[in-house]
Amino acid sequence: MNPVLAFVVVMLVWTISDFVAKKTKSLLSSLFVASIIFLIGFLTGIFPEDLLASSSLLALAGVVVGFIIVHLGTMISLDDFKKQWKTFLIGVATVIGIGVALLVAGLIFGSRITGSVADGYAQALDFVVAGTGALSGGTISVLIVQEAALGVGLTSIAIFPVLIAALQGLIGFPLTSILLRREAARLKADYRAGSLVLPEADDPAASDSSKLPSALRTTAGTLFVVGVVVLLSLGINNLTDGILNTFVVALLFGIALRTTGVFKPSVLSGIDSLGLMMIAIMILVFGPLATVKPSDVSALAFPLLLAFLFGIVGIAGFSALVGKLLGYSIPMSVAIGLTSLYGFPGTMILSQEAAKGAGESPEEVAAIEHEILPKMIVAGFSTVTITSVIVTSIIAARIGMS
Known part of the structure; x- marks a missing residue:
């Protein structure tokens, strides 16, 4: 597909999505x-399969996603990060x-989805393992399941x-x-009641400066320095064999x-390329x-339905229970669980949309x-990037075992 046309189509889709999200006050999120x-x-077939690749945004996203994550880190103070141990436990x-x-779904419905290697799978437990890895994790978990499934000739389990x-x-x-x-509506009420205090604003002079020399605080200089940090992160990932994820x-x-x-808060804010970088990572x-x-969907419709139905029940039940015990509201707890x-x-886009949809002033937002x-x-990170990869690595060996 023509790259310019592909780029324009993608931007049109995102423009429509953003418009709908604003009109519905994020009831229908732009991502949805x-x-x-x-x-x-x-x-x-209206969109060719190479639409996103042809737009060059997928390639850009693969490069800049690490930059945006460093940027997110500079949006969170150390004190804020320390407070998130409860969130991590809910994620686990x-x-x-x-x-x-x-x-449980496998035990109840296993007889209806058990087949043979000729069918591409051997038993209901294969779907349990594959579904757990996929529902709780991202690309790495999916790849772990695929490798294990293809290793024993279970093609349907690899597709699942x-x-x-x-x-x-x-x-x-x-x-x-x-x-x-x-949750945002509850927090707005707390803010107006005075029980939720606006975080102290950074000193304007301090927030616009850092220990970096002025030459490294331009658009190019900032991208260079953040890029070095991403390269260091990638190097640590490679040295630890992925145990410490990039x-x-x-x-x-x-x-x-x-x-x-060294970095100012929200390090990429104010640079010319941030908007395009944000759109690119959304395309991922x-x-x-x-x-x-x-x-593929029709052939695996029943296992897919069971995976999503029981998976959502498991997410809601366990996250709500643990969140309630730790003092979080049920909506916030289940939202944390759904990040899997x-x-x-x-996680970033939905949070920002919720805040903007509920807040009626910059302070409330x-x-x-x-x-x-x-x-x-x-x-x-606690669900998709850490816990899921560990759990999937352990249980993937069960695929294909009778």
Whole structure:
């Protein structure tokens, strides 16, 4: 597809999605609306499969996603980050909840989905393992499941997590949007009652300066320095064989560099390219939709339905229970659990949309976002990037075993 035309089409879809989100005050999030448009477009053939790749935005996103995560780190103070241990525990509980719920589904409906290697799978437990990895994790978890499934010749099990990964945002985005709207409304009431205080604003002089020389505070200089941090994060990932994930390290670097004053808060704010970088990483969410085939969906419709139905029950039940015990509201707790269905950048976009939809002044928006955003960012990393990869690595060996 012509690259300019592809770029224009993608921008049109995002413009429509953003317009709908604003008109509905984020009841229909921009991510959900865009997902529906792209899914329909790809399934009907209106959009060619190479649309996103041809726009060059996918390639750009692959480069800049680490930059945005460093930027997110500089939006979170060290004190805010320390407070998120409860969020991390809810995230861990969520992954366990997904596994337990899918195991129950396998025990109840296993006889209806058990087949043979000729069918591409051997037993209901294969779907339990694949579904747990896909519902709770991102690309790495899906790849772990695929490698294990293909290693024993189970092609349907290899396709199953890909379909879940492609479709789960369609469920996670609207549910999270509704819950975060409720949480944002509660926080707005707290703010107006005086029980929620606007975080202290950084000193204007300090927030616009850093320990970096002026030559490194231009657009190019900032991108250079942040790029070096991303390269260091990638190097640590490679040295530890992925145990210390690139994006987790990048987030920690961002927090540390803000705390020490090397980077100003929100380090990329004010540079000319931030807007395009943000749009590019949003496109990452829609990439898998281009690979969805109607025949694959119909062949695995029943296992997919069970995975999503029981998976959502497991997420809601375990996250609400643990969140309530730790003092979080139920909407916030379940929203944290639902981050397992999409991770970053959805965690950031949905948080910001909820705050802007509820807040009626810049102060209200800032106060609401300050409460929601750190929780959602840490939640996404605790489920998708950390816990899910560990759990999937352990249970993937069960695929194909009778």
